[in-house]
Amino acid sequence: xxxxxxxxxxxxxxxxxxNRVAESSSKSWFVQLHLLPDxxxxxxxxxxxxxxAGVVLGDMARKRRSRWGVVVGPSRFFSVTTARLPLSRxx
Numbered sequence: 664x665x666x667x668x669x670x671x672x673x674x675x676x677x678x679x680x681x682n683r684v685a686e687s688s689s690k691s692w693f694v695q696l697h698l699l700p701d702x703x704x705x706x707x708x709x710x711x712x713x714x715x716a717g718v719v720l721g722d723m724a725r726k727r728r729s730r731w732g733v734v735v736g737p738s739r740f741f742s743v744t745t746a747r748l749p750l751s752r753x754x
Contacts, residue, residue: 665722672715680708 677694683704690696695707 666719669715669718672711676708676711701711
């Protein structure tokens with residue numbers, strides 16, 4: 664679900680950036696163009712793209728690490744244990 668938020672941020676950021684660079688007079692459906700003053704449109708669009716990409720890539724990395732059994736954060740449902748080792752190897 665967090666990936667969806669990241670994708671939305673990237674789409675809004677890229678679209679708003681293109682809208683401003685192309686000097687369109689329409690604000691279209693880009694949130695930052697409706698909420699912020701004109702001088703903030705491009706900087707906020709760039710930040711939205713970077714944050715959105717960070718969210719998506721961070722979530723992908725978290726999923727990849729958890730697939731290999733590495734605990735990335737507090738988790739009640741998944742943890743690395745020595746339960747798979749034979750009893751003779753436990754210390």
